[in-house]
Amino acid sequence: MTTDFLVGQIRKKESFLCIGLDTDLDKVPKHLLQEEDPIFAFNKAIIDATHHLCVAYKPNTAFYEAYGIKGWQALEKTINYLNINYPEIFTIADAKRGDIGNTSTRYAKAFFEDLGFDSVTIAPYMGRDSVEPFLAFKDKHTILLALTSNMGAFDFQTKMVDGKELYKQVLEISKTYENSENLMYVVGATKATFLTEIRNIIPDSFLLVPGVGAQGGSLSEVCKYGMSNNVGLLVNSSRGIIYASDKENFAQASAEKAKELQQAMSLELKKR
Amino acid sequence: MTTDFLVGQIRKKESFLCIGLDTDLDKVPKHLLQEEDPIFAFNKAIIDATHHLCVAYKPNTAFYEAYGIKGWQALEKTINYLNINYPEIFTIADAKRGDIGNTSTRYAKAFFEDLGFDSVTIAPYMGRDSVEPFLAFKDKHTILLALTSNMGAFDFQTKMVDGKELYKQVLEISKTYENSENLMYVVGATKATFLTEIRNIIPDSFLLVPGVGAQGGSLSEVCKYGMSNNVGLLVNSSRGIIYASDKENFAQASAEKAKELQQAMSLELKKR
Helix, strand or coil, X not given: CCHHHHHHHHHHHCCCEEEECCCCCCCCCHHHHHCCCHHHHHXXXXXXXXXXXXXXXXXXXXXXXXXXXXXXXXXXXXXHHHHHHCCCCEEEEEEEECCCHHHHHHHHHHHHHHCCCCEEEECCCCXXXXXXXXXXXXXXXXXXXXXXXXXXXXXXXXXXXXXXXXXXXXXXXXXXXXXXXXXXXXXXXXXXXXXXXXXXXXXXXXXEECCCCCCCHHHHHHHHHHCECCECEEEEECHHHHCCCCCCXXXXXXXXXXXXXXHHHHHHXXXX | CCHHHHHHHHHHHCCCEEEECCCCCCCCCHHHHHCCCHHHHHHHHHHHHHCCCCCEEECEHHHHHCCHHHHHHHHHHHHHHHHHHCCCCEEXXXXXXXXXXXXXXXXXXXXXXXXXXXXXXXXXXXXXXXXXXXXXXXCCEEEEEEECCCCCHHHHCCCEECCEEHHHHHHHHHCCCCCHHHEEEEXXXXXXXXXXXXXXXXXXXXXXXXXCCCCCHHXXXXXXXXXXCCECEEXXXXXXXXXXXXXXXXXHHHXXXXXXXXXXXXXXXXXX
């Protein structure tokens, strides 16, 4: 998917919502456990109920790997279902991979070609030759971890490197990578005040922002300081949407939560 | 597996060789492609021919994910085969994972409990709460990327952070993590001169060293500067061993390459 197409979808749906499909069999409604593939049954119901309110879905691969072969089958079924039924949706494999050269190319082929994801999240620690193999794929997007939203982000990401925080070095240096126009970045919303400085370095890149609640407070701040001319934001919510209810009507409850966020986003888009 | 048991195996086999099972169907002998599961058939033959010469096997998960469900089945069969037939072998899932809190716990369960690996490689960028979930597993080992052997290592890992290279900060800070006795570290052998400084920070931890050739030159240097009182080294070779030949006798050819390295290691162990 091209960035232009994604921006068009955001304008059309008045939404830059990404829904995290972190599907956990301990949390899905009990009646689904009788299904042959309860993970896929849950995802399918959530997708059918929410696809018009969001522009992206983001399965975190850990949740699928945790169920072994069955988990991978559920992941394959989910991405196939999205690509066949909702090809306008931007898909993110939240895999946080990172390896060297040809090995990175293998991961890239697995996620971009075999599974058919539009994008994959990547850890920057191993540097240029661990990232460029992903960037080589046309109309595919590499979402680099810059500033994450967990406490451990302060261990290394915010440490000063040559007079600048490490996450800013990641932004600066990655801009010099070949095909860097295919880069997006993970930026934890809990540090929304950092967004101005981030936008000084990467004015136009898309940011994938986790950790924004349905209350709208932090969403306003993220939009105020993080929105670019082409929107440039994908704001993710996982548990707040997909586990809105554990009853029979769980999918409808998810859609209501997604709708709240979509409406807040619609207002933000209209402000600008 | 306990570290003491691993050290005992190294002393007994006079080897600290780890064999990388980076199995690529473009490179395995052509006659294996007729097998129902050529990846597993290749791994099984290599393992049966080399298990007495090494103490560890390290499949890189990218090579398995690249083949989708079939690849994961081959990985499962390989680790099961090792655990049933050669339980004395230390197994490493070279996955370079890293995520937050509960998500990390999912990866840890997948690799340590479901698949039954003894260890997994982890990227440090997300910090403490991305690593500690792995460290919580008793007698399992978390192998943190410190200094990798690729060119991209110079992008961030060797940059100065508070007067010290980032990879040294990773060593220092990770020592303070809970259950840090379960940590090992990836240290690229191409920077063997850095080993003295690394040993000043982590005198006893095991180092997983990639990129040592069969020629013995760099092996001597790695041992001179990197060996600890309890050996503290696992030296990996992948392609140099497993693709020694593409003929019918490929497994025997691999064993010969492994034997060369094992004999060089035996000499190094006797020097000390």
